Amino acid sequence: MDLKDHIRGIPDFPKPGILFYDVSPLLAHGPAWKTAIDRLADAVRPHRPDVLVGIESRGFLVAAPLALALGIGFVMVRKRGKLPGDTVAHSYDLEYGTDTIEVQSDAVKPGQRVVVLDDLLATGGTMAAAVTLLRRIGADVRAAAFLVELTFLNGRDKLDVPSLSLMAYDS
Ligand SMILES: O=P(O)(O)OC[C@H]1O[C@H](OP(=O)(O)OP(=O)(O)O)[C@H](O)[C@@H]1O
Numbered sequence: 001m002d003l004k005d006h007i008r009g010i011p012d013f014p015k016p017g018i019l020f021y022d023v024s025p026l027l028a029h030g031p032a033w034k035t036a037i038d039r040l041a042d043a044v045r046p047h048r049p050d051v052l053v054g055i056e057s058r059g060f061l062v063a064a065p066l067a068l069a070l071g072i073g074f075v076m077v078r079k080r081g082k083l084p085g086d087t088v089a090h091s092y093d094l095e096y097g098t099d100t101i102e103v104q105s106d107a108v109k110p111g112q113r114v115v116v117l118d119d120l121l122a123t124g125g126t127m128a129a130a131v132t133l134l135r136r137i138g139a140d141v142r143a144a145a146f147l148v149e150l151t152f153l154n155g156r157d158k159l160d161v162p163s164l165s166l167m168a169y170d171s
């Protein structure tokens with residue numbers, strides 16, 4: 001099955017000049033979505049994660065079912081101000097703006113092996129910020145994984161962990 005058949009490119013969203021890669025059709029198609037999670041499970045399993053981390057919000061859609069498929073726990077990295085209790089935060093640049101993400105300080109036990117999930121790798125700013133945060137709370141970050149990678153933005157150059165993606169676009 002070609003998963004790219006279920007990704008839609010929408011020009012000029014959220015601002016002129018950006019081609020938005022929309023994963024909604026993939027999520028809405030049961031067999032394609034199951035295939036995507038199965039393929040990610042096969043790619044992520046060799047990294048032997050103790051826990052998966054998802055980045056709000058589209059990263060949650062990937063990490064939660066994948067954690068269930070692998071039989072391991074799921075931890076949330078959220079946008080600023082959403083998580084209760086003691087948190088650590090990190091700000092970063094996006095392809096179309098800036099943002100801040102947070103994680104609860106006790107979300108991961110020191111030395112736990114984690115793989116971080118997001119729907120899409122663009123400039124890499126979001127994932128690099130998540131890796132920084134997770135290390136600050138003691139995580140052993142083993143890999144980053146995505147449904148879609150925009151290779152022309154060279155996001156993986158910002159990451160010092162192995163980066164896995166199911167679909168790559170070069171423009
Ligand atoms: O590699 P980068 O340039 O950092 O961009 C990728 C990030 O941008 C999108 O999230 P967005 O902040 O738009 O939020 P959303 O998941 O809530 O839609 C996407 O889901 C990634 O998290």
Ligand SMILES: Nc1ncnc2[nH]cnc12
Pocket residue numbers: 018019020021022095120122123
């Ligand atoms: N071009 C893009 N399409 C979809 N999500 C994105 N997140 C950052 N850049 C994006």
